[in-house]
Amino acid sequence: MLYADLHVHTNASDGLMSPDEVVCWSKKKRLAAIGITDHDTVNGISLAIDASSKYGVEIVPGIELSTIFEDEEIHILGYFIDYKAEWFLDILKKIQNSRFERAEKIVTKLNGLGFDITMEEVRALANGGIGRPHIARAMINKGYVENIIGAFREYIGKDCPAYIERYKLSCGEAIEIVKKIGGIAVLAHPGLIKKKENISKAIALGVDGIEVYHPKHDDEIIKYLFTIANSKKLLITGGSDCHGMKLNNEPILGSCAVDYKYVKMLKAAAEKYY
Numbered sequence: 185m186l187y188a189d190l191h192v193h194t195n196a197s198d199g200l201m202s203p204d205e206v207v208c209w210s211k212k213k214r215l216a217a218i219g220i221t222d223h224d225t226v227n228g229i230s231l232a233i234d235a236s237s238k239y240g241v242e243i244v245p246g247i248e249l250s251t252i253f254e255d256e257e258i259h260i261l262g263y264f265i266d267y268k269a270e271w272f273l274d275i276l277k278k279i280q281n282s283r284f285e286r287a288e289k290i291v292t293k294l295n296g297l298g299f300d301i302t303m304e305e306v307r308a309l310a311n312g313g314i315g316r317p318h319i320a321r322a323m324i325n326k327g328y329v330e331n332i333i334g335a336f337r338e339y340i341g342k343d344c345p346a347y348i349e350r351y352k353l354s355c356g357e358a359i360e361i362v363k364k365i366g367g368i369a370v371l372a373h374p375g376l377i378k379k380k381e382n383i384s385k386a387i388a389l390g391v392d393g394i395e396v397y398h399p400k401h402d403d404e405i406i407k408y409l410f411t412i413a414n415s416k417k418l419l420i421t422g423g424s425d426c427h428g429m430k431l432n433n434e435p436i437l438g439s440c441a442v443d444y445k446y447v448k449m450l451k452a453a454a455e456k457y458y
Contacts, residue, residue: 186444189437190219190244191261191372191395191423195310196228198317200428201435203231210241213438217242217447219263219423224249224279225313226267244447248372249362250279253355254382258371260358261395261421264454265367272365275353280313282351287314293346294319294339299328316340317427356389363390368450370421373398375405387416392453397422399440419453420446 193199194206201209203220206228210218220232220243229245236243246263266272291303301322309325310318320335329335339346353361362369370393374383387394396409397420413420422442428435 186216187441188217188447189423189441190421191425193427194228197222198315203228204235207235211239216444219244219246221246221248249358251355251358252352261370261372262362262367266365286350289348368392375401393419396420
């Protein structure tokens with residue numbers, strides 16, 4: 185049976201591995217396909233596609249858009265998108281600029297709390313777009329925290345002393361954008377949504393599918409989401425949400441994968457509707 189990991193991040197956003205490294209590891213993990221779904225950027229897709237010819241792994245061009253819905257952050261995945269559309273790239277540029285401005289404000293807050301961290305140090309850890317994980321890594325390098333989880337929990341996560349809100353699309357806007365660029369809009373890791381009523385509300389905004397399989401989804405939530413997908417005739421996706429973190433000296437890439445038939449279904453839906 186062929187498998188696909190449809191939720192993968194590269195260092196184009198906040199992943200640790202380059203697109204080439206991600207595709208190389210996908211080959212080692214015997215994956216037939218992977219979805220490149222960086223946060224609010226498509227800069228890793230072309231490089232991954234270039235690497236695919238070398239390693240023989242199919243690349244599903246995608247993105248993960250951060251949105252706000254009912255005061256909660258909800259992510260929308262887009263698959264088989266037209267990642268070269270100029271108007272779409274302009275929207276992503278606005279989002280990336282807001283990320284940079286937010287990072288500057290967070291660093292300033294951390295400085296006020298006594299942390300000796302500079303934007304130059306943070307920028308050196310990023311390959312383009314800057315996010316909170318890069319700030320967390322700078323804090324780790326300076327010995328202020330032991331890991332990224334600690335940085336978010338104590339300092340830069342929501343409601344923490346150095347937290348700064350940033351510009352986000354609404355959930356409805358993100359779904360509309362994905363569809364306008366010819367993609368399939370999927371509700372990302374719904375099991376992580378705190379207000380469970382928001383799952384059905386977000387689905388009602390017009391998503392084409394839901395991410396049923398995710399490392400942080402237990403058997404109960406998987407069964408629940410599978411039932412929803414079937415009842416509402418939604419496409420099913422799943423993936424490791426790999427950011428390059430390692431387990432037994434290997435990235436978790438492929439640790440949560442789906443039958444390749446779901447890739448075929450996504451592709452067919454994209455071709456049929458868009």
